[in-house]
Amino acid sequence: MSDELKAYRGRLLHCPGAVSSADDCEYLDDGILLVRGGHIEAVLGADQRSELSADIEFLDYQRNWIVPGFIDCHVHYPQLDMIGAYGEQLLDWLETYTYPAEMRFADPDFAANAAEFFLDQLLRHGTTTALVFATVHAHSADALFNAAARRQMRLITGKTLMNRNCPPQLCDTADTGVAESRELIRRWHGRDRLLYAITPRFAPTSTAGQLEMAGELAAEFPDVYIHTHLAETRRECAWVAELFPDRRSYLDVYDHFRLVRDRAVFAHALYVDDRDRDRLAAARAAVAFCPSSNLFLGSGLFDLAATSAAGVRTGLGTDVGGGTSLGLMQTVDDAYKVSQLRGHGMTPWEAFYLATLGGARALHLDDRIGNFATGKEADFIVLDTAATPLAARRSAAAADHWEELFAAMILADDRMVRQTFVNGRPMSGQ
Ligand code: GUN
Numbered sequence: 196m197s198d199e200l201k202a203y204r205g206r207l208l209h210c211p212g213a214v215s216s217a218d219d220c221e222y223l224d225d226g227i228l229l230v231r232g233g234h235i236e237a238v239l240g241a242d243q244r245s246e247l248s249a250d251i252e253f254l255d256y257q258r259n260w261i262v263p264g265f266i267d268c269h270v271h272y273p274q275l276d277m278i279g280a281y282g283e284q285l286l287d288w289l290e291t292y293t294y295p296a297e298m299r300f301a302d303p304d305f306a307a308n309a310a311e312f313f314l315d316q317l318l319r320h321g322t323t324t325a326l327v328f329a330t331v332h333a334h335s336a337d338a339l340f341n342a343a344a345r346r347q348m349r350l351i352t353g354k355t356l357m358n359r360n361c362p363p364q365l366c367d368t369a370d371t372g373v374a375e376s377r378e379l380i381r382r383w384h385g386r387d388r389l390l391y392a393i394t395p396r397f398a399p400t401s402t403a404g405q406l407e408m409a410g411e412l413a414a415e416f417p418d419v420y421i422h423t424h425l426a427e428t429r430r431e432c433a434w435v436a437e438l439f440p441d442r443r444s445y446l447d448v449y450d451h452f453r454l455v456r457d458r459a460v461f462a463h464a465l466y467v468d469d470r471d472r473d474r475l476a477a478a479r480a481a482v483a484f485c486p487s488s489n490l491f492l493g494s495g496l497f498d499l500a501a502t503s504a505a506g507v508r509t510g511l512g513t514d515v516g517g518g519t520s521l522g523l524m525q526t527v528d529d530a531y532k533v534s535q536l537r538g539h540g541m542t543p544w545e546a547f548y549l550a551t552l553g554g555a556r557a558l559h560l561d562d563r564i565g566n567f568a569t570g571k572e573a574d575f576i577v578l579d580t581a582a583t584p585l586a587a588r589r590s591a592a593a594a595d596h597w598e599e600l601f602a603a604m605i606l607a608d609d610r611m612v613r614q615t616f617v618n619g620r621p622m623s624g625q
């Protein structure tokens with residue numbers, strides 16, 4: 196990695212910390228982002244350009260925006276071949292479309308090819324970090340880690356644990372699931388920018404024995420992630436209550452097996468109560484709000500206001516293939532509509548925070564990514580809010596930068612992502 200200083204000029208926006216008003220975000224209408232050796236060096240006003248040595252690499256993005264790379268807190272890389280699958284809700288959708296798609300990952304070459312394609316697509320949509328479901332096959336996690344390492348991405352994944360209520364070809368056992376996970380942790384966790392997540396699919400597809408062993412593994416590796424689904428549909432919740440009759444709630448099933456703690460990320464959490472939310476907050480666990488998936492699968496409307504009020508760390512997840520876009524801006528578009536239906540709306544700065552620093556905080560990575568603080572890893576994107584004729588017209592009519600950015604997120608189009616930088620390097624293929 197070259198340690199040369201590089202400068203990028205444009206409209207800079209990021210969240211230095213938590214956001215409760217527009218003023219909590221830092222916006223420079225004409226700013227310079229200084230990057231050295233994969234890390235953020237400083238944010239300057241363009242009027243400070245004369246302080247920079249004349250011979251440094253300087254790229255002028257003019258009226259384009261330079262913002263932190265987006266963070267997807269829940270997505271499935273094996274589900275790109277069945278995204279937008281028609282006609283079913285969660286449990287039937289899994290049987291009809293999802294499990295057959297995941298069976299194809301038994302072939303390591305297929306998995307390797309899918310991993311490359313998936314990461315190129317993430318980058319194209321402006322996502323630089325993701326927490327990702329692989330399949331039950333250990334080599335599916337290897338494939339994604341390898342592809343992410345080649346791109347120097349900060350990425351979290353793990354092999355799925357599932358040993359009942361699924362097709363036999365996709366079943367592991369309590370013993371093999373944990374043994375393979377342990378090997379993968381040793382191989383990948385903390386290597387380059389990669390991190391491991393112990394990944395039980397959801398409570399119905401693991402026996403109590405498997406969840407128990409997953410909890411023991413988590414205790415053995417306290418800084419490893421836990422990634423699963425929680426309370427996404429009413430039918431699923433009724434099934435979990437039948438399978439685990441002694442537990443107070445769905446969350447309590449995971450809690451009983453010591454899977455609720457910091458670095459645990461629960462996708463959805465639609466059908467939870469205040470006690471569950473308080474428990475999630477106290478445990479420093481996180482929730483991935485996946486509005487596109489929740490709408491597409493008809494699962495329900497997430498209560499962002501109650502979750503935020505309880506102090507639960509919350510990020511956005513695309514949940515592709517339940518979700519219908521890999522883009523975080525498209526996900527903001529759906530999140531806003533869900534919040535409207537819930538009756539509380541969502542501010543532009545809240546939306547931007549969720550897609551950047553909020554996601555980093557949900558993943559306990561806010562000391563490394565999510566904004567332009569000095570020393571952070573240099574994952575950032577260049578956005579062109581005039582990339583399409585309609586977006587150009589709408590941008591030109593905006594009264595201020597928040598109106599422009601918000602409308603751009605609602606018009607959400609990956610053509611707006613002009614360039615993605617990972618670890619200070621421009622990614623190709625865009
Ligand atoms: N619950 C269990 N598995 C899945 C999955 O693959 N997608 C979604 N959206 N929910 C799940």
Ligand code: ZN
Nearest residue numbers: 271424462514
């Ligand atoms: Zn999911």
